[in-house]
Amino acid sequence: MKKDSQFDRRKFVKYSSALVTSSFLMPNINFGKGTNPDDEIIGHGDFKYKVKKEWGNQDPAKYPVKDCHEMVQDKKGRLILLTNETKNNVMFYDRSGKILKTWGHDFPGAHGLTLHEEGGEEFLYITxxxxxxxxxxxxxxKILLTLDYPKETGMYESADQYKPTETAIGPNGDIYVADGYGKSFVIQYSAKGEYIRHFGGKGDANDQLKQAHGVCLDTRKKGKPELLVTSRAAQEFKRFSLDGKHLETIQTPGCWICRPVIKGKNLYFAVIVTKSWKEYDGHVLILDKNNKAISSPGGSKPTYVDGKLQSSSHIGQTFMNPHDVCIDQDENIFVPQxxxxxTYPILLERV
Incomplete structure (x- = not known):
């Protein structure tokens, strides 16, 4: 879709939404009855969204899910969901929410899903x-490559200590694996699966991580790709060079952020929890090209004091433990939880 037409569409939706909002100024004897949850508008500034909770719903007898961990979009526009339900680990949706196909019965701990194009063909990386x-x-x-636990690092005594949660693919095809539920190392391999190096690991130092839950390739700086790695338990993420040198730590107080997702110049996170793991108090966080928070759909408005982002909190009950975000060509956000x-993924339709 061309930029101008997309902008016009947003203006029309905003205008239509304003008309709907103004109607609440008139008496309505049905106000508060039969409220449609899809009418909810969340977000801040230019990043506001209409919530479509029914978008991904399916017949659980035919297409069951357990935890809906991550989602990506391929060149054909299909939304690919990863769940740890071994009756159908991988589920392909079209943009209307219809299931196109499913496969996968062998991934009980399916967690990370990365899409990467090589030589014009797309491949998936599953942790x-x-x-x-x-x-x-x-x-x-079809499985083309399997990476076992990284005994080459000398940091693991057995496979049980290694619990990978995410991958990122470098510009030369190198594979970066985040051991988010294990020892929080990031292990770098060649495209053929040959061990190159490891970095990070659990700790409080600048170049260490606390629950390296997610990793992605950041190409927003022209000619200078970097890695973004989530340090989720520390409520921050860190920038690394492609050879594992720590560059910067960016705090996201109050936000237990999942994997980083780049779309255009912006950075998106699912915030799985803000204050309590016993409640559904997560939201989505959006940062600009300078990694400054600009919107938190489902959460409080991002606020800075003396240049520091203030602690975030959720508003309402939009989400149930959001775990990932997938942003399509119209900048709508799909949220597996x-x-x-x-439950199935929900859609945030940009307005």
Whole structure:
């Protein structure tokens, strides 16, 4: 979609939303009855969204899910969901919410899903923290490469200590694996799966991490790709060079952020929790090209005091443990959720 037409569409939706809002100024005897949850508008500034909670719903007898961990979009526009339900680990949606196909029965700890194009063909990288492995597959599910636990590092006594949660693919095809539920190292491999180096690890030092839950390749700086790594338990993320040198730490107080997702010049996170793991108090966080928070759909408005981002909190009950975000060509956000009573992904339609 061309930029101008997309802008015009947003202006029309905003104008239509204003008309709907103004109607509440008139008496309405049905106000508060039969309220449609899809009418909810969340977000801040130019990043506001209409909530579509029913978007991904399916017949659980036919397409069951457990935890909906992550989602990506391929060149055909299909939304690809990863769940740890072994009846259908990988589910392909079209943008209307219809299931196109499913596959996968062997990933009980399916967690991380990365899409990467090589030579014009797209491939998936799947992490399984139960099986302590990482897999490269075709879009039809054929396994092409398996990475076992990184005994080459000298940091692991057994596979049980290694629980990978995410991957990122470098510009030369190198594979970076985040051991988010294990020892919080990031392990770098060649495209063929040959060990190169490891960095990070649990700790409080600048170049260490606390729950390296997510990693992504950041290409927003022209000619200078970097890695963004989530240090989720510390409520921050860190910038690293491609050879593992720490560059910067960026705090996100009050936000237990999941993997970083780049779309255009902006950075997106699912915030799985803000204050309590016993409540559904997560939201989404959006940062600009300078990594400054500009919107938190489902949460409080990002506020800075003396240049420091203030602690975040959720508003309402939009989400049930959001675990990832996938942003499509119209900048709508698809949100799969963890431990959410086997619910399906929801759609945030940008307005």
């Amino acid at each position: 399984d923290h139960n099986r302590h492995q990482v897999y490269k597959t075709t879009l039809d599910g 963890w431990a959410s009573e086997k």
